[in-house]
Amino acid sequence: MLTLLALLPLFADPSIQRLDLDADTTRQVLVDQEPGTYLGHVSSILLDDRATILIAYPKGHGSGPIILKRSTDAGKTWSDRLPTPDSFATSKETPTLFNLGQGNLILFSGLFPIRAARSNDHGRTWSQLEPIGSMGGLAELPQRKLVAFFHDDGRFFTQAGKAAGTFSLFQTDSADRGLTWSAPRAIWSGSDIHLCEPGVLKSPDGKRIALLLRENRRKKPSHVMITDDHAVTWSVPRPLPIDLTGDRHTAVYASDGRVVITYRMIENDPWKGDWVAWIGDWNTIASAADGQQPPPSSSVLVRLKDNQSSWDCGYPGLERMPDGTFVATTYGHWTKGQQPWILSVRFTLDEIDRLVTAAK
Numbered sequence: 001m002l003t004l005l006a007l008l009p010l011f012a013d014p015s016i017q018r019l020d021l022d023a024d025t026t027r028q029v030l031v032d033q034e035p036g037t038y039l040g041h042v043s044s045i046l047l048d049d050r051a052t053i054l055i056a057y058p059k060g061h062g063s064g065p066i067i068l069k070r071s072t073d074a075g076k077t078w079s080d081r082l083p084t085p086d087s088f089a090t091s092k093e094t095p096t097l098f099n100l101g102q103g104n105l106i107l108f109s110g111l112f113p114i115r116a117a118r119s120n121d122h123g124r125t126w127s128q129l130e131p132i133g134s135m136g137g138l139a140e141l142p143q144r145k146l147v148a149f150f151h152d153d154g155r156f157f158t159q160a161g162k163a164a165g166t167f168s169l170f171q172t173d174s175a176d177r178g179l180t181w182s183a184p185r186a187i188w189s190g191s192d193i194h195l196c197e198p199g200v201l202k203s204p205d206g207k208r209i210a211l212l213l214r215e216n217r218r219k220k221p222s223h224v225m226i227t228d229d230h231a232v233t234w235s236v237p238r239p240l241p242i243d244l245t246g247d248r249h250t251a252v253y254a255s256d257g258r259v260v261i262t263y264r265m266i267e268n269d270p271w272k273g274d275w276v277a278w279i280g281d282w283n284t285i286a287s288a289a290d291g292q293q294p295p296p297s298s299s300v301l302v303r304l305k306d307n308q309s310s311w312d313c314g315y316p317g318l319e320r321m322p323d324g325t326f327v328a329t330t331y332g333h334w335t336k337g338q339q340p341w342i343l344s345v346r347f348t349l350d351e352i353d354r355l356v357t358a359a360k
Contacts (some may be wrong), residue, residue, distance in 0.1 A: 016301050017301070019303070021345065023322065023346070026225075027346050028344070029076060030077055030347070031340060033079070035338075036143060039058075039059060040058045040340065041062065041124070044317025051320050051321075051322075052071065053317075054068065054093040055068070066091045066109070067084075069082060070082060070123070075344040085127065087128040088260070091109040095108065095109050105118065115130055117129045121322070144174075148173075150170055151198065157170075165191050167193075168186045170187065193219065193223070195216065197248050198211040199211070201249075204257055208228055209304070211226075213225065217265065220312070221267075222240045224239075225238075233299065235289055244313070247314055248264060249263045250263065254326075274305065275307060275316065275332055279352060280300070308336040309332070313334075316329060325348050326344050327346055328344065329343070
């Protein structure tokens with residue numbers, strides 16, 4: 001009998017160039033570690049000064065007290081754990097951070113009901129977590145338009161919800177900078193594939209928005225949906241290139257127009273379960289969303305760190321600093337036999353290009 005993963009290609013596209021940075025410890029910074037304690041899924045934002053990175057993560061797997069830390073030197077060093085409101089200790093999901101500009105930040109914590117906390121002083125102080133409406137869900141991912149996306153499998157959208165074998169993606173909008181939110185509407189539902197944890201990527205001209213989606217049943221590759229009318233309507237989900245099959249995609253553009261996407265790789269591949277970054281082109285994503293053959297590209301797949309667990313790592317934050325340095329931060333089983341801890345990896349695309357060229 002075939003396993004689920006046997007339905008996927010045995011290995012990634014052999015034409016994709018690969019680079020393994022796992023052993024390059026000069027790029028790696030220990031952000032937080034607590035012996036015997038699980039430190040989990042990281043969200044990051046770059047503050048308005050374009051120098052300070054703020055991160056949030058739970059003390060536990062997918063739930064637990066929210067921890068905040070700050071770096072003022074592009075991820076080279078990190079502060080002690082920052083003070084947080086009492087309600088941060090009651091979080092039931094992984095926190096997600098967003099910078100609304102002018103010092104205004106918002107932090108979401110999911111499940112029922114979805115709650116949010118706000119800061120108007122660049123994250124120095126925070127309000128308590130408060131419900132944003134009578135709804136629940138996972139993986140809230142708003143964008144500058146203040147459109148938020150999340151998923152639910154029936155268990156968390158209402159207080160008495162139960163799993164029904166169907167996953168739904170929801171969208172909710174805010175016209176007052178996140179103070180209030182519209183009733184969520186489903187933009188996709190399905191039971192043959194379980195699409196969830198949407199990661200957002202805009203086209204370089206800002207006219208199209210793509211949702212990069214985890215496939216939770218592990219039967220098919222990750223998928224993508226796209227909108228051409230500012231999130232009014234969405235295309236049907238279509239498979240992403242096999243090298244982008246993974247969990248919790250986080251995407252940022254480089255100054256030269258290339259896109260860097262970091263995630264946990266969930267493909268039947270030697271790097272399965274590891275923390276990777278894909279460096280490629282928007283047109284590859286758009287072609288997949290449009291159901292077309294992607295144009296020839298020079299994509300690079302980079303292993304940032306070898307995870308010592310078969311799957312439990314990733315959910316990364318990713319920021320591009322003004323000098324072109326990317327700071328990727330996430331949790332993982334980086335030390336065999338120990339609980340997950342938080343790690344940053346720093347790199348530039350110039351460095352990646354030189355290493356790839358030298359390896360040819």
